[in-house]
Amino acid sequence: MQSTLERLQALSAERAKAREAEKTAKILQMPMPVWPESVRGVPNVALRSALFGAIKRGPRRYMDRELVTSLEGYEVRYTGPRLDQSDLDVWEALLHLARRQALGNRIEASERQLLKEAGRSYGKSGREWLKSVAARLSATTVEIQHDHQNYGGSLVDEFYRDDIAGCYVIELNPRLQLLFAHEDWTQVEWEQRQKLKRQPLAQWLHGFYSTHARPFPLKVKTLHQLSGSEAKQLYHFRAELRDALACLEEATGWTHEIDTNDLVHVGKIPTPSQARYLSKPKQPKK
Helix, strand or coil: CHHHHHHHHHHHHHHHHHHHHHHHHHHHHCCCCCCCCCEEEEEHHHHCECCEECCCCCCCCEEEEEEECECCCEEEEEEEECEEHHHHHHHHHHHHHHCCCCCCCEEEEEHHHHHHHCCCCCCHHHHHHHHHHHHHHHCCEEEEEECCEEEEECCCCEEEEECCCCEEEEECCHHHHHHHHHHCEEEEEHHHHHHCCCCHHHHHHHHHHHCCCCCCCEEHHHHHHHCCCCCCCHHHHHHHHHHHHHHHHHHHCCEEEECCCCEEEEECCCCHHHHHHHHCCCCCCC
16 A cells, blocks of 8 residues: 555656746747846846846855845856846846857857947947956856745856857846746846946845835845845945935835834835836736
8 A cells, every 4th residue: 555655756756847847948939028228137136136237346255055045936056157137237238148049049249249238338348347247147056946946057058159250149048937937037227237337236136126116114224134235244345325315216216214223125116017016916826
């Protein structure tokens, strides 16, 4: 009797694995979502975690399969030098260029085009900066788990650079498509983000709150952890946060308040896609 039960359990487990594999295969066959030129499409996990932290310029700490702070529902482990908001600018630019083709295809672009898409000026310092970011993104390993989907790999599979022609050939892992599954991605207003250039905490806040149709209050301490801030003392971070929220309000028109319970409130008008999501009838909980 026991052996029959074990066989049935094993068969059930195999069938569940087969269903998950079939679901993953269908996702990988889907085209990249297409978004307008004025925005950047970004998987929510990159905006709701400290993967691309609100850190300042300077030496990068190396991380070895460290658990990255993220919102509930995501599990992120990272190996490589810490990534910052300028690294996110380049990764967003690559996704932007890849959105009209399969992710496994090569992205061919000039240095000038890549720098423009990342919001940087063309020049020697810009070209050297781009080299360092390309090397950093290809040297990473991320392990992401969300909604029964798992991705493990680099943010950039590989790249080739022709210094004479001044162009790049870059490949992204096709399995990054999993991070866009179930509409778990956000359109980030690029012009607004550019207004916050060289303000890493304000940029991180912009990305984070862009993923929310109706932001819910969060403790200052929670934002300190989620943003990956390197501020040692919470009162130092709170002061930085007030300045960043003021810059964010100026760039977007979103309102903000830190109440007496140290809760951060951000008010914003939902985007059209977020408004459609909010208007959908809620499914009753089973």
